[in-house]
Amino acid sequence: MTSQPTQAQLNLAALAGSPSPGAMRSLRKIQSHQFLSSNLSSHPSSTRTSVGPEDLAQPAQLDSPVRLRAHRRARSNSDASSREPPTVGTQRRTARKTGSGFGIKRSSLEVSLRDGPHQGNVREGLQELRYLILSTRVEADGDGMSSYRVYLWLALLDIPPVPTDEYLSLIHRGRSPAYTKIRNDTFRTLATDPLFKRRVTEASLIRLLNAVAWKLHDAKTKNRAKSRPSTDRRRQMELLINTPPSIAEESSSSPDSTIRRSARSGIITNDSAIYVQGMNVLCAPFLYAARSEVEAFALFHSFITRECPGYIRGAMDGVHRGLRLVDRCLEIVEPKLAAYLFSKGMQAELYAFPSVLTMCACTPPLPEVLHLWDFLFAYGAHLNILCIVAQLIRMRDTILESPSPNKILRSFPPLDAKEIIALTVLIVRKIPEPLYAELIDHAK
Missing domain, CATH: 1.10.472.80 (Ypt/Rab-GAP domain of gyp1p, domain 3)
Incomplete structure (x- = not known):
């Protein structure tokens, strides 16, 4: 077993070349472990020595308010009110109610998310978001709805915008090979939850799961084509005879080794399923919190393929x-x-x-x-x-x-x-x- 890398090693790894997305996610998770297990003392504005129920009941305030950046981004069209044009530059924005509906002052978390990282420092911006989530929570109404939660999830999971046409093209392909299994599950998804039933229709759940099934099906088909062995059996036998065992064991060109390497890096492999029972429940909160099916699709597909591909494999x-x-x-x-x-x-x-x-x-x-x-x-x-x-x-x-x-x-x-x-x-x-x-x- 290997020991956890030191902070110096993490910094070197972050500075070296262009590490893969999978490697960067692992580094972020290890850093999160260090952050959580270090009593939060590493945060510049935190002087707490422990984090327990009492800390979350009365979270410690930041020593100074969250920095209001000089550069402000215009809000996206999906979030802009038809009566309120987007504000650009340093012009002061009129205060409005938060997603929770309690008061008119924006929370520090919402301000930090909307204004973006200070001076473009993404690492510092993510650290600030994580700290605020732990100390202040996302403001939401009694139904759990928040005006900015979906954008927070997209930022934390590092998910780029998905073109609506891509989602529509998957919908228009009709029933996926997993369609029957999906229909057998969707009608009972959070069936006793009135909040979910009031906001999310079974039709939208079917569309999203069917689109994801097509996406996973395409990935499996592409991977199967790459890992298909050559039909030249004579050439295979020559390589097998002439290759020393030590080199053969280290070779990464075989289909099995390709699949194993893909599994470690979180890529969909031949062993992955395009739908397993339970994916309908895992998908439900994404649809509930998102402002559109396209956002929910991007979140759900990225989550199961990058964060937990082993849950749908084999x-x-x-x-x-x-x-x-x-x-x-x-x-x-x-x-x-x-x-x-x-x-x-x-x-x-x-x-x-x-x-x-x-x-x-x-x-x-x-x-x-x-x-x-x-x-x-x-x-x-x-x-x-x-x-x-x-x-x-x-x-x-x-x-x-x-x-x-x-x-x-x-x-x-x-x-x-x-x-x-x-x-x-x-x-x-x-x-x-x-x-x-x-x-x-x-x-x-």
Whole structure:
């Protein structure tokens, strides 16, 4: 097992050449681990020594207000009001209500997102966004709706704009090979959630999942064409005979090695599915929070192909690795609780599968899911495993007092994002670095 890279190594890696997107995402996640486990003391305006429920209940204020940049960007057309023209330059903008509807002053998080990084420093801008998400949360109304959350997710996940024509072209191709499976699932997606049913139609869910299925189908077809072996069997035999074993083992030209390398880098491979049961629930919050299907499509497709491709590969091997990590992390953080569950034959495979696969989207209420996802997208979706451990710890007394914990674990209590995030931040510090590295890579 390799040790976690030092800050100097991270800086060198960031400065060297043009690293791949996958490598940069791994670096950002490791940096997030260092940030969360360092008591937040690295932030220039933070003097706190710990992050717990009390800190999130009364988050520490920044020493100075968020810098108001001299250069202001015009708002996008989708966000601009028909009565209020976009403002450019240094002209003062008229205050308006935030997405929460409470008061007229914009939150520091919204100001930071709208104004962009100071002097074009993207790294500093992302650090500021992450800190504000952890300390102030995204402002939203009672239904969980926020005027800027979708833009925050697009920025945190580094997703460029998707042309509407691209999405429409996928829609116009008609039924994908996974259409029947999709229709068998969509009607029961968050079926008991009135907020979701009021805002998202089954038709839009079908369209989005069908479009993603076509996109994944095309990627698999392209990858299969690249990895198809040559038909010249004589040439293959000559290469096999004349190539020394040491070189043959290191060769990266074989289809198997190509697939393994693609799997590690988060690329869709021949083993990937174009739809698996549960993708409908994972897709639901994206459609609920987005302002258009195109935005939801960009978010969902990018998320499953870059952040958790292992969840849709083969027999969901990434999900099963995540379930084993739930058991291992619980055993480290709460050994008594873990021992009791194991004595009852209750491994995470039996109760946590939906929570791992859907990033806790299967547990209501939906507004709390959105707040939890703000945190996951800021610091890494791999932290969902620790969020599940945090939920188990919050149920600790009830589980230990029950002779049949399987009845309790059939459905988790309603999400409380603030408490779960606060407890997850504490749990991070107890996870050894080698195990945390496994958390980062489990969904790849």
